[in-house]
Amino acid sequence: MAINIIPADQPLLVQAIIVYLYADPGLGKTSIGFTGEKAISFDFDKGSHRTGELRRGAVVQVNQWADVANLTPGDLAPFNTIVIDTVGAMLESIKTHLLLNSTNKQKDGSLKLKAQGLANNIFKQYVNTLIASGKDVVFIAHASEDQNGDQVIYRPDLGGKNRNELYRIADVMGYLTTVQTGEGKHERVISFRPCPTHHAKNAGGLGGETGEVWVPDLKANPSFLADLIKQAKDHINTMTPEQLASMKAQEDLDNWIQSCAEAQYASDLNQLTESIDDQHIYYKNMRAELVKRAKEMKCEFHKERKVWVDPVEFFGINDQQLADLQAFIDERGLDAKTVCEHLGIDALNQIEASKLAAVQQEIEQLAKETINA
Numbered sequence: 001m002a003i004n005i006i007p008a009d010q011p012l013l014v015q016a017i018i019v020y021l022y023a024d025p026g027l028g029k030t031s032i033g034f035t036g037e038k039a040i041s042f043d044f045d046k047g048s049h050r051t052g053e054l055r056r057g058a059v060v061q062v063n064q065w066a067d068v069a070n071l072t073p074g075d076l077a078p079f080n081t082i083v084i085d086t087v088g089a090m091l092e093s094i095k096t097h098l099l100l101n102s103t104n105k106q107k108d109g110s111l112k113l114k115a116q117g118l119a120n121n122i123f124k125q126y127v128n129t130l131i132a133s134g135k136d137v138v139f140i141a142h143a144s145e146d147q148n149g150d151q152v153i154y155r156p157d158l159g160g161k162n163r164n165e166l167y168r169i170a171d172v173m174g175y176l177t178t179v180q181t182g183e184g185k186h187e188r189v190i191s192f193r194p195c196p197t198h199h200a201k202n203a204g205g206l207g208g209e210t211g212e213v214w215v216p217d218l219k220a221n222p223s224f225l226a227d228l229i230k231q232a233k234d235h236i237n238t239m240t241p242e243q244l245a246s247m248k249a250q251e252d253l254d255n256w257i258q259s260c261a262e263a264q265y266a267s268d269l270n271q272l273t274e275s276i277d278d279q280h281i282y283y284k285n286m287r288a289e290l291v292k293r294a295k296e297m298k299c300e301f302h303k304e305r306k307v308w309v310d311p312v313e314f315f316g317i318n319d320q321q322l323a324d325l326q327a328f329i330d331e332r333g334l335d336a337k338t339v340c341e342h343l344g345i346d347a348l349n350q351i352e353a354s355k356l357a358a359v360q361q362e363i364e365q366l367a368k369e370t371i372n373a
Helices: 029-033 048-054 087-099 113-132 160-169 224-236 241-262 266-275 283-296 319-331 336-343 353-372
Strands: 018-023 039-043 058-061 081-085 136-148 151-156 172-180 186-191 212-214 300-302 307-309
Touching (some): 018 029, 018 151, 029 039, 029 048, 029 081, 029 136, 029 224, 087 113, 087 160, 113 136, 151 160, 160 241, 160 266, 241 266, 241 283, 266 307
Parallel strands (some): 018 136
Antiparallel strands (some): 136 151, 186 212, 300 307
């Protein structure tokens, strides 16, 4: 039998895609999931009952991880779309399952660090199993609101490493929110175009130039998500594998730069470090962005522990210590400017309180050298 070889300049038809939707509370993200073609929803969040008459698909009510861990291809055969609702609750289900084994527990009842790593691996393996099923997979998440300076940022409410992993493998990713129209009405819209206020991804070309898709009345549009997925597939299938790979790689880099800029603590840098792909075409650029952000945050890399660590909190001298130090300097015939230049600082209040005694000794030595010069 001859091998079907597809040249690099020809489209590689995509039969199934990965959709990642995250939303503010109460906007009907679960109902949207049921508008997928022959959908089955894995209800980790236990909210399917709230969809009422809009529940048009099958449901697996997940009470424990074992309810879905051993599903077979035969179980999924009647369905074309698998909906995970929500990915955050799915990860928690895995962690709860691991806590049943006392060897995974710390004294306070939380998961040991090694077990947390195991939970992440199980999560990733299960996601890969769903993708390998050949079905369209829709991941639903709650939106988390983070502050970066004066900017409010919305992104999926999921741990950094897994969040970045799902972002990497998703074909399209959208933020569902509400906007006020010119008529004063509040309408739902999914934004697939990334911007400083939220994360998104759009290999499917959804929403045209704006990347915005308005959510219609789902009673009158029961195939809303199915139609979106078909539109995305049709767009992807007009592209050559080379074009698609190039676009996804650029989206990965853009998201990485945005995630680095939003990092606030060493733990954020560690999550990014864990999720970086050293085989990615833009790996060097990603690494450079990570190191750049670490320097801005004044975090250091602990070589032995192989982790980023937050800078030591600075405790400067108080007003009384500052006044006493100024008198100490005057008594030795020096001035503050000379001392600051010698210490390599801009002002005396930059001296750490814990180092005050050592600084006074250094000033004493400086005064002696100045007299003998």
